Amino acid sequence: MNKLNFFRQSLFSALILVSASQAIAQVKPFSFDHLPEVKETKFKKDTIRITSFGAINDGVTLNTKSINDAIAACNKKGGGVVVIPAGLWLTGPVVLLSNVNLHLQKNAILQFTKDFSQYQLVKGDWEGIPQMRNQSPVSADHAENIAITGFGIIDGNGDAWRMVKKDKLTESQWNKLVASGGTVIAEKKMWYPSEQSAKGSLLKNAGAIAPEKTPEFYASVKDFLRPNLVVLNSCKRVLLEGVTFQNSPAWNLHPLICEDLIVRNVYAKNPWYAANGDGIDIESCKNVLVEGSTFDVGDDGICIKSGRDAEGRKRGLPTKNVIIRNSTVYHAHGGVVIGSEMSGGANNIFIYDCSFIGTDIGLRFKTTRGRGGVVEAIYAKDIVMKDIVGEAILFDMYYAAVDPIALKGEKRDAPRVVKYPVTEETPIFRDFHISNVVCDGAGKAIFIRGLPELNISDIYLDNMTIQAKSGIEIQEAKNVQQNNVKVILSSDKK
Secondary structure, three states: OOOOHHHHHHHHHHHHHHHHOOOOOOOOOOOHHHHHOOOOOOOOOOEEEHHHOOOEEEOOOOOOOHHHHHHHHHHHHOOEEEEEEEEEEEEEEEOOOOOOEEEEEEOOOEEEOOHHHHOOEEEEEEEOEEEEEOOOOOOOOOOEEEEEEEEOEOOOHHHHHEEEEHHHOOOOHHHHHHHHOOEEEHHHHEEEEOHHHHHHHHOOEEEEEEOOHHHHHHHHHHOOOOOEEEEOOOEEEEEEEEEEOOOOOOOOOOOOEEEEEEOOEEEEEEOOOOOOOOOOOEOOOOOEEEEEEEEEEEOOOOOEEEEOHHHHHHOOEEEEEEEOOOEEOOOOOOEEEEEEOOOEEEEEEEEEEEEEEEOOEEEEOOOOOOOOOOOEEEEEEEEEEEEEEEEEEEEOOOOOOOOOOOOOOOOOOOOOOOOOOOOOOOEEEEEEEEEEEEEEEEEEEEEEEEEOOOEEEEEEEEEEEEOOEEEEEEEEEEEEEEEEEEEEEEEHHH
């Protein structure tokens, strides 16, 4: 960048900050010296193989009973390791029990059936609200000291469950999909795998639990109520290590109200067009470590949540004491994300030594009116980004439940700015510390958009070099401090 253009860009950024009542000052120091402690799992060495309970490796035999019987036997004898040997093992839902480590050996594939009758309708949680869902392929409820480890693959057969947007496929891919069966709703430009699935999509909150809804009603839209691949509810001391989790019907990994969770060296993988195909959604959990892991998915990569709207505030359990480090996110709507269902709050989140490559947005913090909740004490440093489609760093309190990048031909209008009274439904974003960021290519460097009635506040940005098509935009924010923040516009690159 020549000196004149550098001056113009520096002045442009400064003018934006001043017009939004910002300050450019020395960044408030913070430290990663005292990170949260996360308790480890520990298992007996006793080993049980699923073949001892009749499991057959032929890709045809349904091994649901054999696998669950092995887990139950291991639990009954005080715990240990349940081994899934190399091979293709077809199964229905698997339920983990306390003190059991489900271990997949190298070249083991745990393949979940596309026979939906194997998945019972159960009370669950969807996007922060209690709902009826199909039983998750892998689940645990109020278990302690559990693990899924090894070198194999857990495949959720998600293509059998998911709807697909026409605009996300090429013409030939779309024609092939339609020819395979299912139902198309033309006005929505959407393909559904069954008529039941399409019917459910036309109803508002089809899975919501309500006294007037009968078992017959839920059965009539069962195909639409897609499960998350792995749901761990109210569990303590959990380890997910080494395994590939892929092709999920909805979210990939969903720890809910868990304590002492370690996610290490896992690979979460979904097609880029996978609707709701998040990598991991850490919801209302405390004491969490995510490290050495890779995410390449259809929605948000690593996401922090804590319930939605009134239900989330009623639960009142923030996600807190979280470490995310040494991990990589490829395709995803966001690399590390907080929200939008964050009504219980989030705090004490530490993100460092992470890379985002080809991600829609790098660091993404999103919410909207109605959520309530407080997000604060968020720390991120030593972040590397490359080829970010949208914003390298984004704060947005007008989240509208749409993909972050508009599809070709899609028109979006900016939200109308209206000041509302501050209530318990007003979300609060404050106290963010982001430093040592290098980004080689982004649509926009930094975007901050708060609410007029309650601004985003106390954002500290330090030591950044961001190459982007456009610079910094700030609306309805206060006390945004910058130190050594450099934005190099694409037009200025030699």
